[in-house]
Every structure is written in C-alpha cells, then in structure tokens.
Amino acid sequence: MNERTTKRGKRNIRHARVRAKISGTSECPRLSVFRSNKYMYAQLINDEEGKTIASASGKGGGSVAQAESVGKAIAEAAKKLGIGRVVFDRGGFSYTGTIKRVAENAREGGLQF
16 A cells, blocks of 8 residues: 555655645644554653653543543643743644644633644
C-alpha cells in the first residue's frame, strides 16, 4: 500500500503540512494534540529548544469527557508556568469531535490561540 492511500499515511501528510507552517517558542509554545483509540495526549512544546514544557494525558481517546479533562489539565499546567498564548497543532486530525473539545476547554482554561 502507498502512504497516500492509507488512513495513517494521509494523516501524516496533513500533519507535515501543518508543521511546516507553525512552530512554538518559549513565550508562545506549540500545543500539540494526539489522539489514539485508547489515549488522548496534549503537550506544550518549545520547538526552538526541542523540549516539552508540559503535558497532559488521559485514557479514553474517543471520549468527549476525557478530551475535556485533558484540555483543562493542559490549560492549568500552562497557567502554572505563566504561559497564556499558544499555537495550536491539531496533529493532522480534523478539527472536530475530541480534538475540538480539547481546544475549547484549553481556551476556557485561559489559553489564547
């Protein structure tokens, strides 16, 4: 199978296209979201140093409630570090469902993007 025909391959292509346009700094880190069938992860990443500043995760990758708790948790972690502004990286996933819920709850928690 070709990378362009598989579901994962198409997501990887979309993710590469998004990552070519955005980058996080220490003042405005990248909020990266990844969703698997079992887990949901959110990270604040400083791309200049190549380091993860903060992270939040939870079990239940397709669960809306889990996505909301991950969004709130990453916003709280950012607030503790004095970060108010981020760049959102949806990771090649479409901006619907659980990815959208993470973003909305991070915004409600005080993050701006």
